[in-house]
Amino acid sequence: MSLIKNLAVTTALTAAMFALAAPAQAQTRIALLVKSLGNGFFEAANAGAQEAAEELGDVEIIYTGPTEPTAEAQIEVINSLIAQQVDAIAISANDPDAVVPALQRAMERGITVISWDSGVAPEGRAMHLNPSSNELIGSTIIRLAADHLPDGGQVAILSATATATNQNIWIEEARKVLPDYPGIDLVTVVYGDDLSDKSYREAQGLIQSYPDLDAIIAPTTVGIVAAAQAVTDAGKIGEINVTGLALPSEMAGHIASGASESFAIWNPIDLGYSATYIAYELATGAATANEGDTIPIGRVGEVTIGENGEAAMSEPFTYDASNIDEFKNIF
Amino acid sequence: MNEVPQTPRTIPDRLESPFRSALKSWEALLIVVAVAIFIANSFASPYFLNPWSLSDATFNFTEKAIIALAMAMVIISGEIDLSVASIIALASTAMGFALQFGVDTPTLVAIGLFVGLACGAFNGALVAGFGLPSIVVTIGTMSLFRGISYLVLGDQAFRGYPSDFAWFGQGYVWWVISFELVLFLVLAGLFYVLLHRTNFGRTVFAIGNNPVAAQFSGIRVARIKFMLFLLTGLMSGIAAILLTARLGSTRPSIASGWELEIVTMVVLGGVAILGGSGSIAGVVIAAFIMGLVTFGLGLLNVPGIVMSIFIGLMLITVIALPIVAGKLRQQTSGAK
Numbered sequence: 001m002s003l004i005k006n007l008a009v010t011t012a013l014t015a016a017m018f019a020l021a022a023p024a025q026a027q028t029r030i031a032l033l034v035k036s037l038g039n040g041f042f043e044a045a046n047a048g049a050q051e052a053a054e055e056l057g058d059v060e061i062i063y064t065g066p067t068e069p070t071a072e073a074q075i076e077v078i079n080s081l082i083a084q085q086v087d088a089i090a091i092s093a094n095d096p097d098a099v100v101p102a103l104q105r106a107m108e109r110g111i112t113v114i115s116w117d118s119g120v121a122p123e124g125r126a127m128h129l130n131p132s133s134n135e136l137i138g139s140t141i142i143r144l145a146a147d148h149l150p151d152g153g154q155v156a157i158l159s160a161t162a163t164a165t166n167q168n169i170w171i172e173e174a175r176k177v178l179p180d181y182p183g184i185d186l187v188t189v190v191y192g193d194d195l196s197d198k199s200y201r202e203a204q205g206l207i208q209s210y211p212d213l214d215a216i217i218a219p220t221t222v223g224i225v226a227a228a229q230a231v232t233d234a235g236k237i238g239e240i241n242v243t244g245l246a247l248p249s250e251m252a253g254h255i256a257s258g259a260s261e262s263f264a265i266w267n268p269i270d271l272g273y274s275a276t277y278i279a280y281e282l283a284t285g286a287a288t289a290n291e292g293d294t295i296p297i298g299r300v301g302e303v304t305i306g307e308n309g310e311a312a313m314s315e316p317f318t319y320d321a322s323n324i325d326e327f328k329n330i331f
Numbered sequence: 332m333n334e335v336p337q338t339p340r341t342i343p344d345r346l347e348s349p350f351r352s353a354l355k356s357w358e359a360l361l362i363v364v365a366v367a368i369f370i371a372n373s374f375a376s377p378y379f380l381n382p383w384s385l386s387d388a389t390f391n392f393t394e395k396a397i398i399a400l401a402m403a404m405v406i407i408s409g410e411i412d413l414s415v416a417s418i419i420a421l422a423s424t425a426m427g428f429a430l431q432f433g434v435d436t437p438t439l440v441a442i443g444l445f446v447g448l449a450c451g452a453f454n455g456a457l458v459a460g461f462g463l464p465s466i467v468v469t470i471g472t473m474s475l476f477r478g479i480s481y482l483v484l485g486d487q488a489f490r491g492y493p494s495d496f497a498w499f500g501q502g503y504v505w506w507v508i509s510f511e512l513v514l515f516l517v518l519a520g521l522f523y524v525l526l527h528r529t530n531f532g533r534t535v536f537a538i539g540n541n542p543v544a545a546q547f548s549g550i551r552v553a554r555i556k557f558m559l560f561l562l563t564g565l566m567s568g569i570a571a572i573l574l575t576a577r578l579g580s581t582r583p584s585i586a587s588g589w590e591l592e593i594v595t596m597v598v599l600g601g602v603a604i605l606g607g608s609g610s611i612a613g614v615v616i617a618a619f620i621m622g623l624v625t626f627g628l629g630l631l632n633v634p635g636i637v638m639s640i641f642i643g644l645m646l647i648t649v650i651a652l653p654i655v656a657g658k659l660r661q662q663t664s665g666a667k
Contacts, residue, residue, distance in 0.1 A: 072574070080630050083387055095578075097490045
């Protein structure tokens with residue numbers, strides 16, 4: 001008796017769970033495989049992917065990912081995507097190496113594999129889409145300051161550590177574009193070591209040492225928040241504009257107060273949109289991903305495949321009072 | 332109202348073994364559930380009944396299931412080993428470290444097995460030698476073993492394992508039958524014999540039912556427990572070899588969270604969490620059930636969190652139903 005009851009309940013439960021979803025067959029099925037579900041950044045990327053799918057027409061987006069952000073859990077999802085014979089997998093990987101064997105098996109079975117956001121080692125994918133490039137980031141952080149200084153002015157850079165590779169490359173690239181902005185005078189570069197209190201003190205030092213300072217550029221999320229706080233505390237809102245690279249959620253308050261006119265970081269919506277376009281073009285054979293090839297990505301423009309099969313999407317997206325409320329809840 | 336339902340505990344694992352009691356057994360129920368899930372999967376997704384799909388699905392659980400075999404024996408003896416996933420991390424890190432000095436595949440395998448055994452011996456010495464509670468010891472070593480991996484690797488990874496090593500985690504013995512699956516089935520057979528057909532297995536049940544009585548019956552309780560922890564260590568070492576070979580790299584976060592999935596597998600397999608009863612057959616079927624359910628839901632792209640909820644519900648249902656049914660039967664017979 002109990003056995004039959006057990007059976008009935010378990011089977012009913014199972015059947016109920018399986019009746020949940022019946023996939024509609026589209027011509028091109030692209031899996032947007034993210035690090036983990038329930039993350040605003042990836043939800044936004046999915047919104048971009050859906051937008052691209054609508055533009056492309058015959059595309060079904062399978063937005064999926066593990067609950068735990070681990071490589072093992074992501075491999076289980078890859079296995080189920082291989083079994084479903086999807087046409088393409090666009091992955092933001094939890095581990096650049098551990099997913100490679102599983103993705104290689106996907107490619108052996110004829111599935112197009114690209115990575116975006118968080119990359120996969122070259123042997124595990126056709127190409128990797130970076131949200132931006134060092135050149136574009138360097139020029140963007142100068143442009144952000146210059147946009148609000150039509151008559152020119154003094155700017156200072158508050159970086160992370162003096163040995164931080166990324167920041168040093170960006171500052172190098174920023175210096176290269178300085179001649180394009182004749183009125184802009186880069187007075188100094190200081191280092192806050194990506195520590196909130198040290199960054200804050202360095203920003204205070206800048207405010208005192210350069211009374212005519214017009215802008216502080218911080219290409220680090222720790223530095224920009226500390227600098228904005230220092231400017232606020234010194235009562236210099238409106239005189240010194242803080243800008244650089246930051247997360248919308250951390251900067252929303254400083255945009256509202258006016259300590260920062262604008263800042264930049266990648267746009268997850270565009271990233272999901274572009275990854276979908278590229279996956280589609282490669283899966284349908286309309287494009288190839290050899291070094292030097294260009295692939296059109298709808299409204300975002302186009303990308304050119306560079307070294308190691310990597311490509312840069314666009315310059316960082318600018319956030320200001322007009323769009324901060326939309327993005328501060330996303331990431 | 333803290334009355335716990337007590338099923339009568341019997342030390343021999345089969346007093347009455349007619350055909351009918353086999354039909355009523357936990358294993359029979361699990362087989363029926365497995366078949367039901369298999370059929371439901373076949374109807375729910377057109378991709379399920381494909382030999383390669385099914386083969387891929389087995390990779391998702393074989394490593395965990397191999398550890399679950401030894402974990403079942405530890406739990407039957409009234410102990411638990413929560414450090415198994417961390418042993419994987421440490422064994423994998425040791426193999427990756429050795430790889431930097433260019434050792435060959437047999438040495439890598441030997442290192443994986445040795446580190447597993449050494450970790451198991453450490454757990455076993457603390458539990459059996461000093462009489463410490465295993466849940467406390469293994470929660471400690473869970474952090475200790477993985478902590479060492481983090482110390483060695485930080486945010487780095489060991490990669491570049493040789494291709495003949497990769498065969499352990501990616502290779503096929505015949506057609507779609509993977510090495511991992513074959514190894515799991517062979518080990519399951521060995522564990523079946525060890526637990527159900529040897530004196531050693533009989534003493535494990537005796538210890539789980541009443542360690543004091545077992546001690547007074549002349550069973551060397553501490554030694555048996557030590558050997559059980561050696562076994563989980565060894566199986567974790569084997570799992571580390573398979574998983575490292577399958578991933579082709581080592582990070583300190585490898586296999587994180589697996590200990591609870593393994594315990595879930597064991598409990599679903601009908602092993603009493605407080606010790607004293609259980610079977611290898613149940614654990615093997617439970618491993619297949621969990622593999623089939625997660626793979627089937629994955630094919631339908633059911634979000635992982637829904638999958639976790641489903642596994643949780645399945646566990647509670649399977650555990651609770653017989654107890655609830657038993658209570659109901661008691662009440663009806665009491666009313667008469």
